[in-house]
Amino acid sequence: MGELFTVSSSHGRGIGDLLDAIIDRLPTGKKKKGADELVSLALVGRPNVGKSSLVNRLLGEERMIVHEEPGTTRDSIDTEFTYDGTRIRLVDTAGLRKRSKIDDGVEYFSSVRTQRAIERCEVAGIVVDAHEPLGHQDAHIASLAHVAGKSIILLLNKWDLVEKETKTADEQAKEARRRLPHIRYAPIMFVSAMTGLRVAKIPTLARTLARERKRVISTSELNRFLEAMEKKYQPPASKRVGKPPRIYYGTQT
Numbered sequence: 001m002g003e004l005f006t007v008s009s010s011h012g013r014g015i016g017d018l019l020d021a022i023i024d025r026l027p028t029g030k031k032k033k034g035a036d037e038l039v040s041l042a043l044v045g046r047p048n049v050g051k052s053s054l055v056n057r058l059l060g061e062e063r064m065i066v067h068e069e070p071g072t073t074r075d076s077i078d079t080e081f082t083y084d085g086t087r088i089r090l091v092d093t094a095g096l097r098k099r100s101k102i103d104d105g106v107e108y109f110s111s112v113r114t115q116r117a118i119e120r121c122e123v124a125g126i127v128v129d130a131h132e133p134l135g136h137q138d139a140h141i142a143s144l145a146h147v148a149g150k151s152i153i154l155l156l157n158k159w160d161l162v163e164k165e166t167k168t169a170d171e172q173a174k175e176a177r178r179r180l181p182h183i184r185y186a187p188i189m190f191v192s193a194m195t196g197l198r199v200a201k202i203p204t205l206a207r208t209l210a211r212e213r214k215r216v217i218s219t220s221e222l223n224r225f226l227e228a229m230e231k232k233y234q235p236p237a238s239k240r241v242g243k244p245p246r247i248y249y250g251t252q253t
Contacts, residue, residue: 015249019219039203039210042091042117043155044145045127046137050157053193054127055079055090058202083203091117118144122213123151123206126183130156130172130190134179142183151209152186153202160192219251226250 003021007014043051059081079090118124124145128138145152154176162168169190177184187205191198226247235244 015219015223017220019249019251036085036087037207038087038089039123039207040089040091040121041123041125041203041206042121043125043127044114044118044141045155046129046135046141049127049129050193051127054125054155054157054191054199054202057193057196057199058090083207086203086207088203088206091121115144118148118150121150122210123153124148125153125155125202125206126186127155127157128176129158131158131161134176139180139182142180146182151206151213152183153205153209154180154183154186154188155202156188156190157193159190159197160195217252219249222252223249 005014005018005021007018043054045051059079081088081090126138126142126145128134142152142154156172156176162172172190173188176188180186187209189198189202189205191202193199226249230247237244
């Protein structure tokens with residue numbers, strides 16, 4: 001006789017453990033020998049905030065055309081490199097201009113390519129100019145990544161140009177979270193493509209966030225959490241049936 005499970009379909013008890021046992025017995029696809037980890041990171045932001053310079057600093061070579069004129073890099077260019085045993089796919093983009101400034105087909109196409117880059121990455125690095133106030137366009141780009149369900153890193157570039165006082169970093173972080181409340185959860189990095197400040201730490205954080213995205217929560221663990229939340233935050237009774245709704249079980253899909 002196999003393993004026994006006590007369950008209640010009316011109350012949902014034991015369903016999580018049963019589902020975990022079923023999943024454990026299902027055949028799993030084996031990872032091919034030699035297959036390695038790949039993290040897809042898109043650097044997105046307004047034109048001329050230093051996205052191409054960040055890519056060049058990460059790669060240690062001039063792969064992108066860097067110029068003071070905004071919008072120099074018109075195409076989205078994918079570049080892969082290996083970092084600490086992990087393949088990092090960098091997607092550098094032309095940047096998103098304000099709609100009023102997209103006045104020709106090439107600029108429009110570049111904007112569309114940026115949005116598509118967000119859609120196909122795992123981690124979006126929102127690059128902003130630390131030397132300038134955050135604006136509506138920065139918030140719009142952050143919203144695109146947030147709505148797409150991407151892991152987000154807020155990269156305050158050109159940090160070397162900011163006149164610093166004792167609490168400057170903390171104040172900048174608070175201001176960024178105030179202006180971008182929808183990505184308040186995103187970690188903030190103060191970097192400089194010009195000097196290389198903290199740029200080497202970007203792949204480490206991107207890999208950590210990508211791994212968190214792939215973390216599997218067991219059904220039993222999830223249901224214990226749901227049960228605890230249901231007890232702590234008792235939902236109000238339904239007027240139609242006269243009793244509060246009940247969550248029988250949940251599972252990660």
